[in-house]
Amino acid sequence: MRRVTLAAAGAALAALVVSPLAGSQGSAPTLREAPGSAFPDRSYTLLLPERRALNAGQLFLTENGGSVTGLAVEAPGTDTGAILLVDASNSMRGAPIAGAMAAARAFMAQRAGALPVAVIAYNPEITVLSEFTTDKGELAAAVASAPALSEGTHIYDALIKAAELAEEEGLPRATAVLLSDGHRRGVQATQAEALEALTNANVRVISVGLRSAQYDPQTLSGVARQTGGTYVESATPADLEPIFRGISAQLSNEYLVTYRSLLPANVAATVSAGVAGLPPATAKYTTPTIDVKPRGTFDRTFVDKTILSPWLMVFVVLSVLVLLVFAVLTAVDVRSRSMRRRMAQYVNIPTEEESLLRRAEVTSMLAEQAQRRVGGNRWWQSFERDVELAGFRATALTIAGWAVVGAILVSILAALVLQSLGGLLVGLFVPVMARFFVSIRVSKMRAAFGEQLPDNLEVLAGALRAGHSLVGAMNVMVNGAAEPSKTEFRRVLQDEQLGVPLDEALQIMARRMESADIEQVALVTRLAREAGGNTAEVLDRVVENIRGRQELMRLVAVLTAQGRLARWILTALPLCLVGFLLVINPDWLDPLFETGVGRASLVLWVFLLVTGTYILNKITKIVV
Known part of the structure; x- marks a missing residue:
């Protein structure tokens, strides 16, 4: 007798605390916005107080008294499912876990046959007791006995797992029935991560909180509120059974109503759904503001x-x-x-x-x-x-x-x-770049000419000792010279044949090749033309000076190699960094180009880069 009294009291308490869950026990239908509802395509769940066949022709739905288009009604259990999440932490030991399993069995008994259900027990481990199924025997076996208890309550991990099950099953929408004493324990996912997973899977949460010494309703009520569900509080484990029976009746009598709204933007809307023989159910929302800024007839590419x-x-x-x-x-x-x-x-x-x-x-x-x-x-x-x-x-x-x-x-x-x-x-x-490549090639030609000059002058001096005249000795040298020396000295001989003095022709070549050493040779030939003397001996001294100067230039090049390499590295490093950022994420550089401070910094950066390169070049470029 006392057990019957407690059950009746629990049912009455559940009906008083959260009337939407006890809609099946009343006489008025309720209308709530469904998860994933948007605009202008709207979705609502219509809860009837009794099971009945319902189609679009039997439903009269209006918005602000006006008609809608594309009205459709889906029966309970169509493209939807329920997930029971049972707290299996040590805080549920004894009567709480026994009451929870009895409530789960009552849920299965009240369930409509077409509604698929999955069962999850959670503590630090998330255990799937049953995948989505409509088989009564399999569901009864999943809730026949209490799961193993463990220390820790990972509520958010369990909700993420429920969302994953719904997505794997391919359900457009689902309802998670979460039972716990509300006290989270242990390291787990964050609330934001859980809400994101539930939103992506269109899963709403109906939270059932069981009062205990560690009772904390904030977690359960917050998740239910933010997913479009409801929160129910149970004072004792015995009250869980009628609450779960009412939730099962709700899900078994809940129809999905979809339609397209004809209302304009930014309007307060009252949705009214009427079924023959029942009072109308209403819900309210505000249509979103639509960006209607004039953009012309079309946007040119x-x-x-x-x-x-x-x-x-x-x-x-x-x-x-x-x-x-x-x-x-x-x-x-x-x-x-x-x-x-x-x-x-x-x-x-x-x-x-x-x-x-x-x-x-x-x-x-x-x-x-x-x-x-x-x-x-x-x-x-x-x-x-x-x-x-x-x-x-x-x-x-x-x-x-x-x-x-x-x-x-x-x-x-x-x-x-x-x-x-x-x-x-x-x-x-x-x-x-074209001018740069021409300059590079000219520099290589002049460098090669300078390297070949001592050997060519030695051949010239040897031909003079053999009895040749200066012009004849130069002909001997040209015949055995390599490019570019051969072409340049041949021009000198052509100028000499045209009547240009040999020293003046060499001065022209010195300017063309930018060679101070050829100027010495031109001076020697001028002295030989005006005063005579042992030209071969003088050329030997010139060759010694040229070789000594070249050795000194090579030594300077070796000693300044590190500085020249550092110049190129320091110049290329910021450019390569900018190129790397442009490849991986160009948005990072937007402030540099789109703000006044950024543009000023960019100009300063280019100035410092060019100045630094110029200074390093002057430091490492030593004229011998």
Whole structure:
């Protein structure tokens, strides 16, 4: 008699504490927003006080008194499931765990046959007593006896496991029925991690708290509130059975109602669901605010913006003009070279007319004022000389023209890749790189000439001792010399055949090759022409000086190698770091380009980088 009284009291208590869970015991249906509901596609759970067949035609649903579209009703157990989570910690020892298992068996007895259920017992270990199933025998076996108890209550780990089971089963939505005394113990996942897993799996939590000495309702109520579920509190283990029976009845009589709302944005909505013979159930929500900022008829792509940009038009016009000028100058340059003049470069005995032309050319090279007659053309004259010295088959005009073509193509490609008109500036680096490569090749040619010079002068001195004249000895030297010395000394001999004094021809070569050692040789030949003397002996002394100077230069190069290497490393390190950041996460550098302080820092960084490189170059570059 007393047991019957306690059961009735427990049922009454459950009904008073949380009326939604006792909806099956009342006469009014309830309407609650379902997990995963959005806008305008809305989802609600409709709990009826009794089991009955219900379809969309038997349900009258309105929003603010107006109709909706796409109304659909899913029966209980359709695309949904329930997960029982039973606390198996030491705090549940004795009557609590016995009451919990009795409540689980009552849940199974009240369950609708189509509702799949899974059972989990949790402490520090998460034990799945039963996967999702509708088999009565399997579910009865899962809750027939109490699980093994252990110290620790990992509530959040158990909820994450429940979400994983629902996702593995492929359920669009599910309900986790969580039973515990509410006191978390042990190291486990955080509440945020558990809520994220439950939200992703569309799992709501109905928490049942059992009062105990360590009772802490905050954990259970917080999880239930934030997942759209409810929280029930049980004073004694005996009260758990009617509570779980009511939860099972709720899930067995709960229909999923979906529809599409026709309401505008930012409107308070009242949803009313009516079933014949029952009072209507209502719920309220506010439609979200929609971003309706005017964006034009369409958003142009970057390619469209680039094509329509006036800057691109200016760039194309200038590029076409430059290419036309390049074509005209190339044609004029080719026509201006007569067959006689081009063949004269390979003839050792030129005509009198060509001799006069060559003499005038040499005179203009020796005259400083003639060489600098137009200040703006000095850079072009220097470039032409470097192209000739570097041994390129193409002329300076051809190389410059192809550099311009490459700059145009690179500019357009960079603008498309970077999706910015600022990418057009990237093409400016192409002519700079072309000039840099020409300079590098000229430096290598001059370095090779300097290395070959002592051996060539020794051959020259030996030929003089053998009885040759100075010009004849130089012919002997040219025949056995390697490039680039052979070509340069042959030019000297051609100039001498054209009537240019040998010392002046050597001065021209000294300027072309930027060699102070050749200036010494020119001085020796001038002394030999004006005063005579033992030229071979003097050349031997010059060779000794040159070799000593070269040895000193090699020693300096070795001693400054570490500094030169440090210069390149310190210069390349920040550039490589920026490139690495652009590859792994370009957003990290956004403040550097999008804020005033960032741009100022970027300019300062470039200035310090260039200044540091220049200073290190001056420190390690020692002139011998």
